[in-house]
Amino acid sequence: MAKDELNLLEEKGIIDFPLENLVGDRFGRYAKYIIQERALPDVRDGLKPVQRRILYAMNELGITSDKQHKKSARIVGEVIGKYHPHGDTSVYDALVRMSQSWKLGSPLIDMQGNNGSIDGDSAAAMRYTETRLAKLSGLLLKDLEKNTVLFAPNFDDSEKEPTVLPAYFPNILANGASGIAAGYATNMPPHNLGEIIDATIAMINEPSITLQKISQIVKGPDFPTGGIARGIEGIESAFDTGKGRVFIQSKTHEENGHLVITEIPYEVIKQDLVRKIGEVVDANPGIGVREVRDETDRTGLRIVIELAPETDFELTRKFLFKNTPLQISYNYNNVVIVNKQPMQLGILKILQAYIDHHRETYTKRTDFELAKALKRLEIIEGLIKAISILDEVIAIIRNSANRSEAINNLVTRFEFSEVQGGAIVDLRLYRLTSTDIVKLQEEHSGLSAQIKHYNLILNDSNAMNNEIIKNLNEIKNEFAIPRRTQILDTIESLDVEIKQTLVEKEYNIWISRDGYLKALEPNQIGKFGFEEFKRRPNDLWIANVPATTLQHLILVSSAGVYYSIPVFKINSSKWKETGMHINQIATMNGNEKIIAAFVVNSFENAKQEILVASQNAMIKRTPVESMVTKMFSKAFKIMKLSDGDRLVSASLVTSKTKFVTMVTQNGFSVRYDIEEIPSASVTAKGVKSCSAKDEKIIAGKAFDNEDIVIITNKGNIKKIKPEMIPLMNRPKKGVRLYPWNKKRDEFVLDLFSAQANETLCLLDEEDNLKQLNVNTLKYSDLEEINNDLDMGEIEAAIIEKNYIIQNNDIPKSPRSSDNDSENEEEGNDLKK
Structure with a gap:
């Protein structure tokens, strides 16, 4: 910009300035202000x-x-x-x-x-x-x-x-501070006033005192809420550098088998703490906590956590400490203003800065008192001299025209100072008695002693130190209180698994395809009829398994994912209730359906596998032990699906499993030896299950020697022997299970492995539920027409399976096949 243009802008009151420089300058000023004048404490008065x-x-x-x-x-x-x-x-x-x-x-x-x-x-x-x-x-x-x-x-x-207060006690350490500035923050805990005064005195007596000696005096922070501070290393680090971490625990004790809390960590809001404990208890109903009560009253803080009789007190205490603010970490960050600059200081430098300030303050105070005493002594000496020549003084005053002339006459005639002359003129006559003369002499003696004392303090550092120490001891005697926070050297290990805290409790759990979980205690079963066993409209119970609070449920979804649900997180239900939805524990999409449920006692050494098959003809086996998770609030992948694909079946592969039976929507079925299906990781796609071309796969399930039952959408059903379906090498299309009727739009809805006395549940499009005992079905040939159940359009069918994962039950290893061309293409991470 030309010089003439700049001059023109300035004449109009416009200043041309680079934005970067302008913002930087303004923010710098603002940052300096909030650092020095707002957010951080001064090291001298705290x-x-x-x-x-x-x-x-x-x-x-x-x-x-x-x-x-x-x-x-x-x-x-x-x-x-x-x-x-x-x-x-x-x-x-x-x-x-x-x-x-x-x-x-x-x-x-x-x-x-x-x-x-x-x-x-x-x-x-x-x-x-x-x-x-x-x-x-x-x-x-x-x-x-x-x-x-x-x-x-x-x-x-x-x-x-x-700009600062005199501060005759080290407030910066006694009360601590917290604040956030621009680029700086401070977080200093309170300490015990008596200990801090003792440490200050020790440093005055021994300026080169070591940190170790100070640490023996100041044990650590002393929070007004009490509690237990753990971690001597963190305290020593904070004392040394101004930065360190300690753990603050609530103070608890056992009372009639219950956990009673009487002190909580510093700056933890009690109401929030009680709510958080309640949330953890609600989320973990198996830990044996019956009730959480806040019984705080005028006598003091008291929170009672009522435990069941069989609950392990110590394990439950540790679990709650780990998962709630009953224990928190506190981070020292001793940032203070020193000479108008923010600095991070250890306790020695803070104490030294305070002592320097105290000395400076006390020196100025002594200077002030000395000047005041000298001025008063001058007046007293003048009054004593005036009384000795009282008649002449009175005569001069009487013969003076005014106050100023009287003072000048006294100064000239008797060599009084201006101050003395003014005091004599202002003296009231009643003070001229013999009694007041004695008082003046006593005051003169006292002032002389004070002046000598003040001079000693100002000229002798030991005298000043003794005076400061004396004052500090008086403050300690009046204001110090016993330590409230207990200091422990070690940090308590809270590495406790949730399973260790659980109280074992037995349930029968029903799982629905829409994701509802109904857990019934044994005493609930048999009280009412099945018609009162409530379910959501158009929903169907797909599994009924016995389980305890120490076990897990694996729920496989049509979206190619599984949910690992600890049984203790499932709320107990009643016979006539629908139960709780899986969304209270994890997040399930509204479009997906639960297709199978498995009970896992322990993932460790769980060698059994889950066989999963997709609608687009992909299949694989996944080891249960690889499905262990540390999180339960989300779904985990069990098969990598292509766009538009979904899982249609999941079944358990055990050491007894011999075959895999596939069925397509148009009713073609084929059997493979279980070894034809490779074992793969949870993220693998799997391999081709059969050559179905454009057909959808309805099911691919593991079989031992069970019968095969198929159900169609028209309500037709057929039970056949497994050997009627040919055993082939994968992948093949197989044979048709029933005659094809071109006039009827009939397709297979599902295929089941059926054992004696199992019950087939059928749900039609009008939400009517029908139950059928498998034993009532007769065996059919492939050429025979299906049995007509005289029902409307079938919406869903299920035989409730009881899949229990047994540890160390090792299924057959899959073998390599010459037909596994898809193995390299779609399952490159398969484990042979």
Whole structure:
């Protein structure tokens, strides 16, 4: 841009400036402000600016610990109007926090009214609460009027405010701090006031004291909520560098077999803690927790976790500590303002910075007291001299025209100083008695001793140290309290598996194809008829399995995924209820259906396999032990499906399994030796199951020596011997299971392996459910027409299978086949 154009812009009040530089400059100023003047505490008095301004404003208003409480709104208005030009909410929140005994080790504000609670409740509005300074705050503000600290103009130069408070105790460590600035954050826990004072005294006596000696005095953090702090290494690291981590545990004990909590970790909201414990208990009903009660009252905090008699107390305690805020980690981050710069300091440097500030403050205070004593001594000496020549003094005063002339005459005639002359002129006549002369002489003696003492303090560092130590001991004797947080060296191992905490309980579980799980205790079965066994409309129970809370359910879905559901997460149901949906544990898509359910006692050494077949003629075996998961809230892949494909069947392969029987929608069926089907990982596609061309596969299931039952959509059924279906090498199309009727749009709905006395359940399109005992069916030949059940269009059919995974039951190993051309193409990760 030309120079003339720049001049023209400046004349119009427009400044041309690169945006990058402008934003960088403004943000730099903002960051510097919030670091130095808002979010981080000063190492000397341990206060943020807003806290310092609140305490100073209250002190100026005279709302001290020995005066009546005043409305909080009055204090907030004073702070905003004179010192802190920000929102009233931020000021009131800071005021409230300084009064909360569960946040600060030594509260600085005495608030009357509702100042919140450990349950996370907000304080009442500022117009309702009343406030005054706590007695301890007087030590932060003491001697403020004696030129002990530097004052600076406020935001509009109409008032003066202290840049730091005298702070006659190490507030920075006693109360800790927390805050977030730009690029910096601080997180300092409270410590025991008595221990911190002892450490301060030890460092005054021994400036080169080691961290090890300080650690023997200050055991660690001392939280106002008590609890147990674990991890001496983290504490030592924090003391050394200002950064470290400790674990805070609730304090618990056993009472009549129940878990009772009496102290909780620092800054954990009790109400949220109780809710979280309840959520964990609800999500894990098998851990043996009957009820969680908050019995906190005026006598103290108390949370009772009622356990069942057979519950393992210690394992359940560890499980709850691991999965709830009954134990939390606390990260030290000792970032403080030192000489207007943020620095991360260990405890030695913090103590040294505080001692330096205390010495400086005490030096200025002593200078002030010395000057005051010298001035008073000068006056006393003048008064004593005046009384010795009283008649002449009175005569001079009487003969003077005014006060100024009287002072000048006294100074000229008797060599009094200006200060002495003024004091003599202002002296009242009643003070001229012999009694007051004695008092003046006593005061003279006392002032002389004080001046000598002050000079000693200023000129002898040991004398000053002794004075500071004396004052610190007095503060400790008045304000120190016993340690509340117990310190333990080691971190407790909470590596407890959920299975270890479970109380074994037996159920009969029904699983529906829409994903409903109904778990009935044994005493529920047989009380009502099957017609009252409630289910969702158009839904069908596909499995009924016995299981205990120590076992898992594997639910295979038509979407090519499986859900691993711990039985203990399934809520107990009633006979007439529909049960709980799988979505209460995991997330199931509304379009998918559950096609099979398996009970797993333990995934370790579970050598059995699950045979899965897809509609597009893919098939494979997957080992159960490879299906172990650590998460239960999501689905896991059991077969990689191509677009538009879905799983149609899943069955168990055991050491007794001999064959795999396939059936297509048009009724063609073929059998293979189980070894024809390779074993593959959960993410593999599998291999071609049969040469069905454009036909859809309806089922591909594992068989031992069971009968074969097929059902068609028209309600026709047929039971045949397995040997009627030819045994071939994969992949083949096979033979038709029933005569083809060109006039009827009839296709196979499903194929089942059937044993004696098993029940076939049929659901039609009008939601009518019919049950049929397999024994009532007669064997048929392939050429025979299917038996007509006289039902409408069949929606679904099932024989409830009881698939129990037995450990160490090893099925036959699959063998390689010359016909497995698809093996290289679609199953490159198959395990031979």
